[in-house]
Amino acid sequence: MRFNIFSALLSLFSGSLAMPGYSFDIEHQQNFESRASKPEVLRILSTADIDLFTPMILSFQNQNPEVTVNYDVVSSTELMRALQDEQAPYDIAVSSAMDLQIKLANDGLALAHNSFATALLPDWGKWHDYVFAFTQEPATIVLSREAFADFGVPETRQDLISILRDHPDIFRGRVGTYDLRTSGLGYLFATQDARTSEVFWRLAEVLGNLSVELYCCSGAMIDDVSRGKIAVAYNVLGSYAMAREDAKDKILIIAPRDFTTVMMRTALIPTTSQNPKLAAKFVDHLIVSAWSAEENSGAYPFPEINRNPAASDTSLRPIQMGPGLLVYLDGLKKRRFLTEWQNAILQR
Amino acid sequence: MNGFVKSNSSIRKRLTIQLLCGAAILTICLVLIVRSFAQQLAEQSQDNILAASLTSILDSASIQQGEIAVDIPYSAFSMLSNLADDRVFYRIDLNDEFLTGYADLPRPNLAANSNAPVFVTGPYRGFDIRSVAATRKLALGEQPIEVRAIIAQSRNGMQETLSEISRRVILFGSGFFVLSAIIALLAAQSTVGPLTRLAASVSRRGPQDLRPVIARVPEEMAPLVQSLNQFIGRLETSLNRSEDLITEAAHRVRTPLATVRAQAEITLRRVDKDENRQSLREMIRAIDNSSRAAGQLLDHAMVTLRTDHLERHEIDLNGLVRESVARMQAVANLKDITVIFENTAPSPIQGDIILIQNAIQNLLDNAIKYSPPDSRVEVQLERKGTVVTLTFRDQGRGLPSSDAERLTQRFVRGDNVAGTVGSGLGLTIVEEVMRAHGGTLSFENNPDGVGACVSISFLLS
Numbered sequence: 001m002r003f004n005i006f007s008a009l010l011s012l013f014s015g016s017l018a019m020p021g022y023s024f025d026i027e028h029q030q031n032f033e034s035r036a037s038k039p040e041v042l043r044i045l046s047t048a049d050i051d052l053f054t055p056m057i058l059s060f061q062n063q064n065p066e067v068t069v070n071y072d073v074v075s076s077t078e079l080m081r082a083l084q085d086e087q088a089p090y091d092i093a094v095s096s097a098m099d100l101q102i103k104l105a106n107d108g109l110a111l112a113h114n115s116f117a118t119a120l121l122p123d124w125g126k127w128h129d130y131v132f133a134f135t136q137e138p139a140t141i142v143l144s145r146e147a148f149a150d151f152g153v154p155e156t157r158q159d160l161i162s163i164l165r166d167h168p169d170i171f172r173g174r175v176g177t178y179d180l181r182t183s184g185l186g187y188l189f190a191t192q193d194a195r196t197s198e199v200f201w202r203l204a205e206v207l208g209n210l211s212v213e214l215y216c217c218s219g220a221m222i223d224d225v226s227r228g229k230i231a232v233a234y235n236v237l238g239s240y241a242m243a244r245e246d247a248k249d250k251i252l253i254i255a256p257r258d259f260t261t262v263m264m265r266t267a268l269i270p271t272t273s274q275n276p277k278l279a280a281k282f283v284d285h286l287i288v289s290a291w292s293a294e295e296n297s298g299a300y301p302f303p304e305i306n307r308n309p310a311a312s313d314t315s316l317r318p319i320q321m322g323p324g325l326l327v328y329l330d331g332l333k334k335r336r337f338l339t340e341w342q343n344a345i346l347q348r
Numbered sequence: 349m350n351g352f353v354k355s356n357s358s359i360r361k362r363l364t365i366q367l368l369c370g371a372a373i374l375t376i377c378l379v380l381i382v383r384s385f386a387q388q389l390a391e392q393s394q395d396n397i398l399a400a401s402l403t404s405i406l407d408s409a410s411i412q413q414g415e416i417a418v419d420i421p422y423s424a425f426s427m428l429s430n431l432a433d434d435r436v437f438y439r440i441d442l443n444d445e446f447l448t449g450y451a452d453l454p455r456p457n458l459a460a461n462s463n464a465p466v467f468v469t470g471p472y473r474g475f476d477i478r479s480v481a482a483t484r485k486l487a488l489g490e491q492p493i494e495v496r497a498i499i500a501q502s503r504n505g506m507q508e509t510l511s512e513i514s515r516r517v518i519l520f521g522s523g524f525f526v527l528s529a530i531i532a533l534l535a536a537q538s539t540v541g542p543l544t545r546l547a548a549s550v551s552r553r554g555p556q557d558l559r560p561v562i563a564r565v566p567e568e569m570a571p572l573v574q575s576l577n578q579f580i581g582r583l584e585t586s587l588n589r590s591e592d593l594i595t596e597a598a599h600r601v602r603t604p605l606a607t608v609r610a611q612a613e614i615t616l617r618r619v620d621k622d623e624n625r626q627s628l629r630e631m632i633r634a635i636d637n638s639s640r641a642a643g644q645l646l647d648h649a650m651v652t653l654r655t656d657h658l659e660r661h662e663i664d665l666n667g668l669v670r671e672s673v674a675r676m677q678a679v680a681n682l683k684d685i686t687v688i689f690e691n692t693a694p695s696p697i698q699g700d701i702i703l704i705q706n707a708i709q710n711l712l713d714n715a716i717k718y719s720p721p722d723s724r725v726e727v728q729l730e731r732k733g734t735v736v737t738l739t740f741r742d743q744g745r746g747l748p749s750s751d752a753e754r755l756t757q758r759f760v761r762g763d764n765v766a767g768t769v770g771s772g773l774g775l776t777i778v779e780e781v782m783r784a785h786g787g788t789l790s791f792e793n794n795p796d797g798v799g800a801c802v803s804i805s806f807l808l809s
Contacts, residue, residue, distance in 0.1 A: 106435045108473050195422060323436040324426030332440070332448040333420055 019072075024082040028073040032057050036066040042278050043070045045079055046094035047185070048265065049219065052243060052301055053094075059299035060285045067278065075216070076100055076184030083109055089272045091279035094265065094286075096137070096237070097184035099191075099325035101266045105130035106326060110268040111276055117284035120291045122307065125264070127321040132283055133264035134290040135302040136309065136318065139189045140238040140260070142222060143252040147174070147231030156258040157199045160232070164206050170231070172210050176221050177234040179214035180341055185263065189235040191328040191337060192261045192319055199258065204344040207234065212345055226250040237263070239302050255315070262309060262318040265302070360540040367532030371525055379514075379521040386513040390506045391478075398480040399465050401427055402499045405440070406484040409495045416442055416486070416493065424499075434505040435475060441496040453498055456481045475502040542566050546573065554659065558584040590653055598646045605639040644771040647706055648758075651777050654703055655784035662809055663704060665695040665736055666729055672708045673727060680716050680725070687716070689727040695736040697806040699785045707781040710774040711740050711802055717768055718744035718800070734808050743799040747791060756789070778804065 019026065030050050033039070046053060050073060057069050072090075074082065076097035082088040083104055093110075095101050104110055105127055112129040125133045141160060143153070147170070154160040164171050178186020193200035213230055215221045218240045221233035226247035241253045267286050269279045289300045291307075309316040319325070327333060401424045409418045418440050428436050439449035456468040458481055465482040472479075479500030486493050542565050549563065560577035609632060616628040673689045680687050697704075715725045723743040730737045747755070748762040755762060756779040759772040775789070782789045782804055791802040 106437075108435070108475065320426070322426055322429035323434075324422050324429065326436060327420050327422050327425050330420050330438075330448055332418055336417065336419060 019088060022082065022086050022088050024074065024078045024086060024088065026072045026074055026078075030054075030071045032061060032069040032071065034061065034066055034068040039066055039068040040275065040278055041068050041070060042092065042275065042282055043072070043090045044092045044094060044282075045072050045074060045082060045088070045090040045270075046092075047074065047076050047079060047096050048094055049073065049240070052240070055299045055301045056286065056289060059289065060282060063285070064281065075182070077182070080104070080184070083270050083272070087272050089274050090270055091273040091275050092267055092282055093270050094267045095184075096263055096265050097188055098131075098264060098266055098319055098321060099188050099329055100184055101131050101268055102127055102321055102323070102325045103329055104270070105268055106323060109271050111271055111273060111279075113269055113276075113280050113283055115280065115284050117287040117291075120287060124318065124320065125291070127266075131266045131268050131321060132287055133266050133321070134286040135239065135265035136262050136305050137237050137239040137265060137302065138255050138260045138262050138316070139193075139235045140241060141254040141256060142225050142233040142236040142241050143254060144225050144228060144231040145250055145252050146228065147171075148252065153252060153254065155254065156256050157197075157203050158258065160234075160256075161199070161203055161206050164210060164232070168210060173213070174229075174231040175207050175210045175234070176213040176215055176224060176230045176232065177207060177345075178221075179216060180338060182216055185218075185237070186235065187328070187334075187337075188263065188319070188325075189261055190341065192317070193235070194337070196259050196261070196317060201340075201344060203234065204341060208345040214345075222247060222251065235261075242303065243301070257315050259317050260315050262316050264318065264321070266321075358540075359543070360536045363536040363539055364532055367535060368529055371528030371532060374528070375521045375525045378524065379517050382517045383510075383514050386517070387510055390510055390513075394478055394501065394503070394506050395467055395480065397427060398467075398478065398499055398501060401425070402465060402480050402482055402497055405438070405497045405499065406482060406495065409440075409484055409486060409497075411486055411488055414488070416447075416488065416495070418448065418495065418497075428499075428501055435477075435502040437472060437477065437479075437500040439498045441498075443493055444496075447495075449498075453479070453500060455496075455498060458483060458496070469503070472500065475504070476507075477502050478506075542569055550576070558587070587653070590649070594646050594649050594653070598643075601642045601646075602639065605635055605642070609635045609639070641771040641773075644773040644777070647710075648773050648777050648780075651703055651706060651780055654700055655780055658703075658784050659700050660698040661701060662696050663699055663701050665697050665704075665738065665806065666692055667694070668701070668705060669708060669727060669729060669738060672705065672712055676709075676712050676716060679713075683716065683719065684722040685716055685719050685725055686723075687712070687725045687727065690729075692729045693731070695729060695731060696809050697736065697785075698809045699806070703781045703784065707778045707804065708738070710778050711738075711804070714774050714802070715740045715742040715744075715800075717770070718742060718765070720744060723799075731808065735805050736808050737803050737805040739801060739803040741794060741799060741801045743794075746793040746798070746800045755791070 028050055044057075050071060053071065057071060061067060061069065076095050077100075079093060079095050079097075080100045080103075083090070083093055084107070093101070093104065110130040113132075114129050118126060118129065118132060121132060141154075148154075148163075151163050151167075154163055164175065178189065180187045180190050190200070213224070215224075215233075218237040221230070221236050222241050222244055224230045225233050226244070228250075236253075238253055238255065241247075241251065244251070267283050269276055269283060273279050290302070290305050306316070309318050328337060404421050404424045404427075405418065408421055408424075409416065411417070420438075425436050425438075428434060437450045437453050439451065439453040439455070440447045441455070453472060454468075454470060456466045456479060458466055463482065463484075465480045467478065467480050469476070469478050471477070477500040479498055481496060481498040483494050483496045486495060546561065546563070546565060546569065550561065558580050560580055561573050565573050612628055612632045612635065616625060616632070619625055619628060669689060670691065673687050677687065712725070712727070719725055719742045725743075726739075726741040728739045728741070730739065745764055748764050754760045756775045758776050761770055761772040775791075779789050785806060787804055787806045789802070789804050791800060793799070794801050
């Protein structure tokens with residue numbers, strides 16, 4: 001086995017963890033120990049599930065056996081708290097909440113990085129020299145195959161709205177989406193949806209009418225759909241759903257044809273990094289794995305990158321990195337948006 | 349005449365330097381002006397975008413259900429993303445109370461009662477930012493309220509654009525400078541051209557060529573050429589006059605002297621009284637002396653004139669010596685002196701035949717003159733490498749022991765020549781001829797102590 005040489009000493013913790021001296025919540029923690037006598041330590045703060053991300057770390061260690069990787073999983077809001085408010089010393093911040101990553105960089109909390117790898121990125125794949133995309137993950141609708149057996153597969157949001165409206169008895173209490181109040185990614189998807197089309201609000205209203213279940217994360221939604229607890233999950237990370245081999249025959253993954261918001265998972269090097277050189281190396285590794293054509297040797301756990309999304313499929317709407325993303329992070333604006341959303345979805 | 353001419357730096361160099369300095373100054377001015385213009389433009393465009401963003405934010409402020417709402421439009425920030433590495437900060441206040449945004453963003457001082465946006469540049473979070481602030485008045489019920497928005501953008505992107513522009517301008521300026529340098533060199537060259545051509549055409553002329561310069565010259569050089577032509581004219585007149593004088597003098601002096609001498613000889617034969625004969629002999633001797641002196645003086649004048657503008661032609665030294673020896677044979681015979689000259693191969697040299705002939709004649713004449721009767725004068729022509737040396741050996745009294753060097757001075761004769769007719773100009777003439785031809789004159793006593801040995805050397809052509 002190739003990875004035996006590292007004897008990756010895996011230590012896995014779960015539950016509510018915290019770094020000593022810091023108050024942000026760490027959901028999971030895993031150490032990928034190096035066998036070297038004096039290992040360098042790379043500390044990653046990430047919103048990506050350990051299982052999903054592990055191949056990336058192992059392939060990095062394969063090339064850099066002297067590196068021990070500490071991988072801490074947090075929610076996107078906790079990531080923001082750790083880096084912005086508490087200045088926690090991480091070398092890499094990986095997040096699906098692009099708006100928060102842009103805010104970190106905008107506010108001067110990210111280090112500039114420029115290399116052969118960053119040159120591989122198209123302009124829309126990075127924000128200057130600070131934020132680098134290494135995935136393209138669509139926001140999809142995950143359906144229960146069983147529940148939709150009789151209705152045909154909805155291809156657009158409008159189709160879904162029609163089906164849900166026509167059969168409130170079947171779907172009441174069996175629809176789910178992100179809780180925008182707690183999920184940064186859910187909020188990002190929702191705001192982008194709202195920017196793109198009015199249909200988002202109609203759908204929210206329909207979901208609200210059906211006593212929607214609110215979730216923290218994509219994984220939980222996929223679990224509930226495959227278990228049959230809910231029949232529709234809206235704005236689920238397609239990459240997570242596709243990675244679930246176990247749920248394959250139970251769920252349907254729909255990329256809505258009217259428009260599919262595409263999130264790019266991004267990495268940045270916080271100014272608090274203790275080892276920016278090593279961090280830069282890891283960022284390069286992420287970029288090369290994702291964007292370089294010949295490097296894709298199976299170690300890349302995300303859907304293959306589409307270098308020209310606008311041309312290939314007109315329904316794909318990659319989220320543009322830029323200061324525009326800061327707008328919905330504005331306190332007033334966010335409060336307004338959430339109020340409106342709550343009015344629609346909670347129906348109280 | 350290769351006289352030393354005092355010259356300071358060349359016109360071409362000075363002209364080139366002046367033109368280059370001018371070009372450099374212009375280039376620097378150009379770079380500075382374009383840069384400052386670009387900076388103005390970049391700042392202006394950043395300000396315009398900031399102002400547009402600010403306006404869209406202020407326009408989004410409204411009173412909804414008795415509450416102030418500021419719904420920042422997406423475009424307000426996204427329009428600011430057109431520059432590289434620019435960060436956006438903003439702050440919205442309501443009646444001087446912080447409402448939303450970055451609470452620590454500094455507030456520019458807004459002039460009271462003015463709606464014009466205020467632009468300020470300053471530091472924030474370690475960035476150099478440009479911020480704009482403006483207010484908008486709304487009314488909440490009866491209560492007037494004031495919404496103030498500040499939007500700021502870091503200037504990194506602008507600086508980057510500026511430095512890119514600067515780079516290009518400098519590159520462009522350098523190109524401009526190089527071009528002007530080439531033009532300057534060509535201009536200097538063409539300005540100096542007529543001068544160089546004039547100098548070349550004048551120095552190319554043969555020594556006898558005293559025609560005026562007739563080539564077309566630039567207006568500015570006309571006075572110089574005019575003066576030059578006048579000068580040449582005067583020189584020609586003066587030279588002609590000198591030559592005429594010498595010829596005339598030779599004729600006027602030599603002929604009467606010869607007549608007087610002949611008459612004296614005839615009278616000597618007719619007179620019987622010893623004291624009269626003695627006087628006549630003295631007279632003849634004096635006539636000989638002055639005739640010789642006059643001849644030498646004229647020769648010297650001629651030599652001086654010709655060496656001033658030496659004409660060089662190919663001469664066979666061997667043949668020239670042979671001719672001279674033959675010509676002097678009669679004089680030598682009078683004293684029973686044998687002149688020995690061994691014919692050698694032709695020895696071609698470059699020079700003025702009249703001058704060299706004169707020099708040989710003088711040396712041979714000296715040798716015979718200072719030799720005792722019934723002795724030998726040896727003439728030898730020797731080639732050694734590129735040098736040919738002509739040596740005259742006599743068996744006379746030799747050179748004076750001291751001050752031999754002074755013999756080449758005018759009118760200086762050895763202190764051991766009493767009783768021999770001479771002017772003290774012979775060696776002077778020889779020395780001047782040799783100097784004009786780049787040759788050397790050397791004299792010494794023969795190694796066996798009898799007689800002198802005088803040599804002249806030329807470079808073979």
